[in-house]
Amino acid sequence: MADTLYIVIPCYNEQEVLPETSKRIGEKLKNMIKNEIVSENSRIVFVDDGSKDDTWSLIAALHEKDSVFSGVKLSRNRGHQNALLAGLLTIQESANADMVISMDADLQDDINAVDEMVQKYYEGCDVVYGVRDNRKKDSFFKRFTAESYYKMIRRLGGEVVFNHADYRLLSSRALNALSQYGESNLFLRGIVPMIGYKSAIVTYERGERFAGESKYPLKKMLALAVDGITSLSARPMRLITIAGILFFGLGAAALLFALIYSLSGGYFPGWAITAISVWSAAGLIMLSVGVVGEYVGKIYLESKNRPRFFIEAFLHDE
Secondary structure, three states, X not given: OOOOEEEEEEEOOOOOOHHHHHHHHHHHXXXXXXXXXXXXXXXXXXXXXXXXXXXXXXXXXXXXXXXOXXXXXXXOOOOHHHHHHHHHHXXXXXXXXXXXXXXOOOOOOOOOHHHHHHHHHHOOOOEEEEEEOOOOOOOHHHHHHHHHHHHHHHHOOOOOXXXXXXXXXXXHHHHHHHOOOOOOOOOHHHXXXXXXXXXXXXXXXOOOOOOOOOOOOHHHHHHHHHHHHHHHOOHHHHHHHHHHHHHHHHHHHHHHHHHHHHHOOOOOOHHHXXXXXXHHHHXXXXXXXXXXXXXXXXXXXXXXXXXXXXXXXXXXXX
16 A cells, blocks of 8 residues: 655745646645555645735645645744744654655756655665755856865755755655754754665756746845854864864964064064964954854854744644
8 A cells, every 4th residue: 555645835925826836736646646555545745834815715725625735834934944844843753644745936956856866765765865866057156166165065064955945755764763853943954864774866957937036135045054054063163173283383483483584683563563463363263253153143042942833723634
């Protein structure tokens, strides 16, 4: 007997793309049910992350028309990572899902990769990562910064899958393990690899956004990047110590050079070495305070232990 699949799709102001997204993914899931790849109890769950447009109205209409569509509505906007986790945990608590696939609503993730993901699941994998095979369609700036970011996280001690975003399959066992991570500073791309069960990679070609605007402009991408680094590794704070030792060594070398140069009859203006020392020290101090401040801020938020989200409504038919 085929296992039950739930597809979780976080949405924020996606009224322009939602009709096409529901059509394509609905057809995909129904074909899989018809071919007995997944059970007839499989569902598509749209998670409304406090949208300001008609996204929730469209989700409710889809559910009313066809029970294959379900909906989760958050009480307010909590961000992509929290919305995705809300959908996953709601399914874990309220539905008998054997496996869950998460993807974005913009249709950039190739839905045909779902078949291969499910096949990997049947072969015994608890986690299957959707990984884009290239970044040819990205601008040079985005390609360079994205690839550099993945490499930097790895060098800082974080475990991430190169060129993987949030297109993945989790078995019920892996989803249960994910639910035990309680931090507020969410970076699922770094948390999921920590689970450690058998995993596989499925490559696909990432397309263009079907409609609407990207929900990850540069500002949000930078914020996610900082969250990823600070949630996965404490190594940046260790680097401050190394930088401090380095700057101290450079300062001592500069002072020694100035002393020797002066004793040998040369002229070295005192204000130059003073200015270099002050600027270097001030820059290092400001950088150090900023990095430590990021970690202290994360500790502050975690210590409050506030709820990550509230579910306002859950539309679901057994």
